Amino acid sequence: MTTPTMGPAEPPAGSRAARMRQPLARQVLEAVAAENGVCIRPLAMRRVDVVTGETEIIPMACGATLASKCPSCAERARKLRMAQCKAGWHLDDEPLPDPDPPGDDAKTLVQLRADLEAVRTDAVTGHDVDQIGEVDDLISQVDAALADLGVRGKAAPDSRDRPRRTRSTRRRQDAPDLPRLPVDRRTVGRTFTGADGTVWRPSMFLTLTCDSYGRVNSDGAPVDPDGYGYRRAARDAIHFPKLVDRFWQNLRRAVGYDVQYFACLEPQRRLAPHLHAAMRGTIPRVLLRQVAAATYHQVWWPACDQPIYAPDRLPVWDEQAGGYT
Ligand SMILES: [Zn+2]
Incomplete structure (x- = not known):
């Protein structure tokens, strides 16, 4: 007679090994939440009823747009963008209501x-x-x-903001001058009239990529590791969101209206970030190039590759200016 034996992969019930194999409660919760389209890392907000003084804790969706952070919120954001794009892209009037007259x-x-x-x-x-x-x-x-x-x-x-005013006048001298127009509350781009009288309002695709830091192989690794601009690559990647924000701000000021876009960020093979955007309206290529170049200069000014402060030389807090000097 043979007694049934447990396979070697099956640790005895109740042992530490068996416990380690049980999924973590947190992972189970996250999986169930994601399956049901519920936020996996909600923020706890306290709401105080000003009449009764009662407080309650309400979970708020995290609102992440990256699926790696919260698949449910990212998916909801994606669907919202799709609906906004479908409903708004081809509008030729501004849906914004005028602000109420002041009381x-x-x-x-x-x-x-x-x-x-x-x-x-x-x-x-x-x-x-x-x-x-x-x-x-x-x-x-x-x-x-x-x-x-x-x-x-x-x-x-x-x-x-007052103490900062003096700082904002400092700007890089070799940064190209951009046209600076007051930004209208307008999102609709230029129109073009064809020979037959048809009016067209084209849109454009834009890809923003960081500069080369040296040649790379097919796997993204530098061909010449000693000559590759690792530091610049790392700094560009860290500051890319700031570059992108500044780019749209500068572009809107240069064209004088509130340019609208749908964009997606993705890493290239060499891991440099890369922005694809669909923009409503068209903008001359020359101007786009100028804005991109000027933005890159501004974000890197003042230079930050040389440490100014060290443990033996710390910045001093200036009470009056409200900042470090
Ligand atoms: Zn979420």
Whole structure:
């Protein structure tokens, strides 16, 4: 007679090895959530009822657009983009409603804001540091009250932004000058009239790629590892999102309207990031090249490849300027 034996792969029940093979509760939860299209890493938000004072915790979807972070939210975002694209791409009018006329409360606050601004200017002229601080506090409060009223945009620069103003004038001298137009609240691109009178409103595809850091083999590895620009490749990859944001900002300022696009980021074989975008409207190629070149210069200014501070030489906090010097 033979007794049934367990195969060597089957560890005895209750042993540590058997426990290790059980899926983690967290993994099971994530798999079930993803299968049902529910966010796998929701954020816990506390909501306070201002009347009863009761608080409750509500899970909010994370809203990730990368499937590697949250497949459910990424899929939902993708479907939303598809619906937006289908419904909006070919519109030839602007669906944006005009903002509501300002209420009396908002007007009073804006007047108060202007008065405070005048007091602040006097304080700056008289070098009254204490008063500047007090006025800045009041301005912040008025700004917050305006924001609560649902007034969008800023009537004047934020008081906390002030010390930065001096820094923004510093710009790289060899950066090409771009046309700078006020950006209209308009998203519809140029039209072209054909010989037969048909009006066309074309769109365009754009691919943005980082510069070469040296030749690579078919597997993406550098042909000459000693001469390859590894540091530049790494810095470009880290700053790519900033480059892309700046590119659209510069492009909108250069063409004078709110260019709309659907884009997708992907790594190339050499792992350099790469942007594919479908843009509504057409923009001259020369201008696109100028904007791309100028954007790259701006993002890399000031230079960051030489360390300025070391443990024995630390930046000093300047209370008045509200920043490190
Ligand atoms: Zn999510």
